[in-house]
Amino acid sequence: MLILGAGGHGRVVADAALAGGQWSRVFACDRDPARSGGDLPHGGSGELLHGVMLMPIAQAMAVGVPVHVAIGKAAHRERECAALRAGALATVTHPTASISRFATLAPGCFIAAQAVVAPGASLGTSVIVNHGVVVDHDVVVGEFSHIAPRAALGGGVSIGKRVLVGAGASVLPGIRIADDVTIGAGAVVVDHIDEPGTYAGVPARRLQ
Ligand SMILES: CC(C)(COP(=O)(O)OP(=O)(O)OC[C@H]1O[C@@H](n2cnc3c(N)ncnc32)[C@H](O)[C@@H]1OP(=O)(O)O)[C@@H](O)C(=O)NCCC(=O)NCCS
Known part of the structure; x- marks a missing residue:
């Protein structure tokens, strides 16, 4: 590999x-x-x-x-x-990650140590789920997104493509986040985010 x-x-x-x-x-x-x-x-x-x-x-x-x-x-x-040629992408998972057999991982994902990926979760191509992240049940994460260390995605959250969810951020259950959004470290996302941009704070607001 x-x-x-x-x-x-x-x-x-x-x-x-x-x-x-x-x-x-x-x-x-x-x-x-x-x-x-x-x-x-x-x-x-x-x-x-x-x-x-x-x-x-x-x-x-x-x-x-x-x-x-x-x-x-x-x-x-x-x-x-x-x-890369079709079918060439390898997924890497740390042995201490807990990945439900009812979760779906597209090719090229990385699941780091101590991360949890719950049943019904679906990760797109080349998604990074970093150290200690919780991806709860039925979460959808779009391709090339990165969930940074210790972030938590509540049940049913929907994350777009190329999104960065910063370290330690929380996204409340059922929230939708559009493509090309950056969520700051430690943010708490309580409302849907429909526009690309950078959002930070508690509750998360768009940075000007
Ligand atoms: C939110 C973030 C993307 C902003 O970066 P930036 O666009 O370079 O913005 P700046 O550092 O210039 O900060 C702009 C303002 O937002 C504030 N700010 C920056 N990050 C913040 C955060 N995480 N939470 C709250 N406020 C934040 C700054 O204090 C500054 O406020 P001011 O205008 O009142 O001085 C970045 O700080 C961040 O949190 N990135 C995530 C990093 C991460 O977790 N990476 C994963 C590594 S594995």
């Missing part, structure tokens, strides 16, 4: 992939040569994190194994996923 993106998020994904034991071998690469071993002698590889070998990107992408795109920025993640 190949992790595309060797920054901080890539290291978190690598750690989870190894902890889960889903793959016998895990590699990582990055478009930044300084992060991908491309500047090492002989174009060789180095160690990213306990057994995850860094490879120059051209070499890594030629191998043809499943790829997990581990890039924090939604637009970049979306672009990289679109460039």
Whole structure:
């Protein structure tokens, strides 16, 4: 399995992939040569994190194994996923995450340590559910969205595409959030959000 993106998020994904034991071998690469071993002698590889070998990107992408795109920025993640062949996207789940058998995960999702994904939840392509997040029953999360550490989505919440729900934020049950919205860290979302933009505070209000 190949992790595309060797920054901080890539290291978190690598750690989870190894902890889960889903793959016998895990590699990582990055478009930044300084992060991908491309500047090492002989174009060789180095160690990213306990057994995850860094490879120059051209070499890594030629191998043809499943790829997990581990890039924090939604637009970049979306672009990289679109460039991959159909069926290539790998989902990574940390073994301490609790994922209901009645939840649906589209390809390329990442579920971090201690996260809970409840029955009836549905996650789109390449969604990040970060450390300690609660995605309650029947929540829908659109593709390329990121639910940051310790955020909580109440039952029946609907999140659009490319949304960032900031660390520790709460979204009350049944609330709808449109595409391309950013929710600030610690916010409490009590009303539907229909317009793209940045919203923060308790209760969450649009930042001017
Ligand atoms: C909300 C957020 C996106 C705003 O970022 P920004 O557009 O760069 O805005 P600024 O930092 O310039 O702040 C603008 C104003 O909002 C306030 N503000 C910023 N973040 C806030 C938050 N989370 N809650 C309440 N107010 C906040 C600032 O104090 C500032 O107020 P002022 O105009 O009275 O001085 C950002 O602060 C945030 O919370 N991001 C989420 C980070 C996160 O959880 N990432 C996940 C990492 S895994």
